[in-house]
Amino acid sequence: QVQLQESGPGLVKPSEPLSLTCAVSDYSISSGNYWGWIRQPPGKGLEWIGSIYLSGSTYYNPSLKSRVTMSVDTSKNQFSLKLSFVTAADTAVYYCARVNQRVDTALDHIPTYFDYWGQGTLVTVSS
Amino acid sequence: ERVMTQSPATLSVSPGERATLSCRASQSVSSNLAWYQQKPGQAPRLLIYDASIRATGIPARFSGGGSGTEFTLTISVLQSEDFAVYYCQQYNNWPRTFGQGTKVEIK
Numbered sequence: 001q002v003q004l005q006e007s008g009p010g011l012v013k014p015s016e017p018l019s020l021t022c023a024v025s026d027y028s029i030s031s032g033n034y035w036g037w038i039r040q041p042p043g044k045g046l047e048w049i050g051s052i053y054l055s056g057s058t059y060y061n062p063s064l065k066s067r068v069t070m071s072v073d074t075s076k077n078q079f080s081l082k083l084s085f086v087t088a089a090d091t092a093v094y095y096c097a098r099v100n101q102r103v104d105t106a107l108d109h110i111p112t113y114f115d116y117w118g119q120g121t122l123v124t125v126s127s
Numbered sequence: 128e129r130v131m132t133q134s135p136a137t138l139s140v141s142p143g144e145r146a147t148l149s150c151r152a153s154q155s156v157s158s159n160l161a162w163y164q165q166k167p168g169q170a171p172r173l174l175i176y177d178a179s180i181r182a183t184g185i186p187a188r189f190s191g192g193g194s195g196t197e198f199t200l201t202i203s204v205l206q207s208e209d210f211a212v213y214y215c216q217q218y219n220n221w222p223r224t225f226g227q228g229t230k231v232e233i234k
Contacts, residue, residue, distance in 0.1 A: 046163075046171065046214055048223040061222040095170055112218040113161035115182065117170035 002027040004096050004118035012090075012125050018083040022096030022118055029072060030054060034099035034111035035079045037070065039092040040120070047092075051099050051111040052079060059111060086125045093120040129153055129217050133226035139234040140205050148229045150198040150215035158194045159219035165228075166211045174213075175200065205231070 008020035022035070029035065036051040050060040052070040060068050069082040083090060097114035104110050130153040140146045150160065158178040163171035173182040175191035178198060188203040202209055210233055215226040 045227045046216075046225040048216075048225070051223075059221060063222070100176070111223075112159065113173060113176045113216060114163075114171070115173050115176075117172070120170050 002098055002116040004098065004116060006094060006096050006118045006121040008094075008121060008123070010122060010124060012086055012123060013127050014087055014125055015085055018081075018086050018090060018123055018125070020081045020094055020096070020121065020123070021078050022080070023076075023078045024098075025077070027098070029077050029079065030074050032109075034101050034109070035072065036097045036099045036111065036114060037081045038095045038097060038114065038117075039090075040095070041089075041092045049081065049083075049094075053109065053111075088125050091123065091125045093122050095120045128222060129156055129220045129224050131215055131217055131224050131226035133213075133215060133229045135229060136227070137230045137232060139232050141234045142205050142207055144205055144234075146202040146205055146209075146231055148200040148202075148213055148231070150193075150200070150226050152196045152198075152217055154220075155195045156217040156219035159217060160191075160193070160198050161216045161218065162189075162191055162200045163214045163216065164209075164211050165214065171214060202231070 003025045005023045012018045034051045037049040052058045067084045072079045096118045098116040099111040100115045101109045132151045134149045160178045162175040165171040179191045190201045212228045212230045
């Protein structure tokens with residue numbers, strides 16, 4: 001059973017960067033999956049932030065692309081999210097997840113749905 | 128961007144009854160659709176992928192159907208633990224998008 005655990009500051013000041021890490025256990029990141037971040041503002045729905053492959057290949061939501069950086073650290077079996085220049089609108093529960101994938105006709109690995117999720121961590125943007 | 132619209136926003140059902148939730152895509156997403164269940168204070172849980180395949184460990188009372196732009200999630204006999212919010216998600220196009228959710232509440 002794949003387990004994921006988010007960690008990072010629960011409070012971030014406006015205009016500062018938000019940095020979160022997702023530790024993966026009982027599964028090796030090097031096995032070759034995509035890994036993703038999803039967020040949920042309080043009382044609202046889910047928003048996909050981005051997905052990253054073992055190789056570092058990324059897909060980002062265009063609405064956040066200019067502010068998002070994701071990375072993978074295989075030595076620590078974890079991956080990370082950085083969101084720069086945050087505002088109150090970035091206040092949300094942030095989830096990390098393993099992303100299932102399919103192979104397309106060009107033999108590229110395409111991220112699909114989210115099969116294992118972390119418990120989520122609330123990040124509040126406030127001065 | 129594929130906009131996913133779920134209906135109804137809230138569904139009031141009695142335990143033991145059948146619940147049918149809808150998810151509509153603004154343009155075709157083929158069968159590249161997943162359903163998730165979320166209970167208060169918990170992370171979403173994958174129920175269905177590829178529109179109709181139950182994820183590992185998901186009871187048979189959950190079933191998914193549809194393709195293209197119209198999808199349904201059916202819970203055949205509602206159990207007390209099924210009262211939750213349900214989200215659909217398409218993975219046919221970028222960006223990946225979710226519906227706004229349907230809350231299944233006790234009638």
